[in-house]
Amino acid sequence: MRRAMNKLDVVGLLQEHGAIISGHFELLSGLHSPTYIQTAVVLQYPHVCNKLAKALCFKFPQAVDVVLSPSMGGVIIGQEVAREKKCRAIFAERQGGAMVLRRDFRLEPGQRTLIVEDVLTTGRTTSELVSLAWAYGAKVVGVAAIVDRSMASLPLKVPVRALVPIPVKVSAPESCPLCARGTPLTRPGMHNIEFLHGLEG
Numbered sequence: 001m002r003r004a005m006n007k008l009d010v011v012g013l014l015q016e017h018g019a020i021i022s023g024h025f026e027l028l029s030g031l032h033s034p035t036y037i038q039t040a041v042v043l044q045y046p047h048v049c050n051k052l053a054k055a056l057c058f059k060f061p062q063a064v065d066v067v068l069s070p071s072m073g074g075v076i077i078g079q080e081v082a083r084e085k086k087c088r089a090i091f092a093e094r095q096g097g098a099m100v101l102r103r104d105f106r107l108e109p110g111q112r113t114l115i116v117e118d119v120l121t122t123g124r125t126t127s128e129l130v131s132l133a134w135a136y137g138a139k140v141v142g143v144a145a146i147v148d149r150s151m152a153s154l155p156l157k158v159p160v161r162a163l164v165p166i167p168v169k170v171s172a173p174e175s176c177p178l179c180a181r182g183t184p185l186t187r188p189g190m191h192n193i194e195f196l197h198g199l200e201g
Helices: 007-016 046-059 075-085 124-135 191-200
Strands: 020-026 032-037 066-070 088-095 098-101 112-120 139-148 160-165
Touching (some): 007 046, 007 139, 007 160, 046 139, 046 160, 066 075, 066 124, 075 112, 088 124, 098 124, 124 139
Parallel strands (some): 066 088, 112 139, 139 160
Antiparallel strands (some): 020 032
């Protein structure tokens, strides 16, 4: 039987690929943070992604009918977990302010559903996914994530298991100490867009 990855293994992978960076960042939630965890730079390597997916399956060894992830961040790792579980992989998208299933994706009553994320921060989107699955009558077996960066208990009523906890303080812009010090703000993932705009100019 394979050895499950321990926390040092996971942190080592993230650090090796430059996935943990320090600075002053605006997260998708609008909150500010001194640390950003960009798992996409790790997940771009399928063999590494598969290793992380197998580790997540150790966290939830039971049979699963479908893996549900949020669009973008969780899609790649969700696909790999589903490959290991030999089940479907679907994703939800935000439409009109709410997470919904599109593209003829579906959940059936009683289906054992594992929600897979890359990074957990506030748990808001994950909570929406849990509620979405319940609305279809599906059974949520839990939430699996590569990194849990939350500072407090997440508002989820199902088991939550991450490969590694990396608690990072987040602040609203108006109370952000880095803003108060005038530290330049970075919006992660935007440099390629800015580069393309520069080419267009």
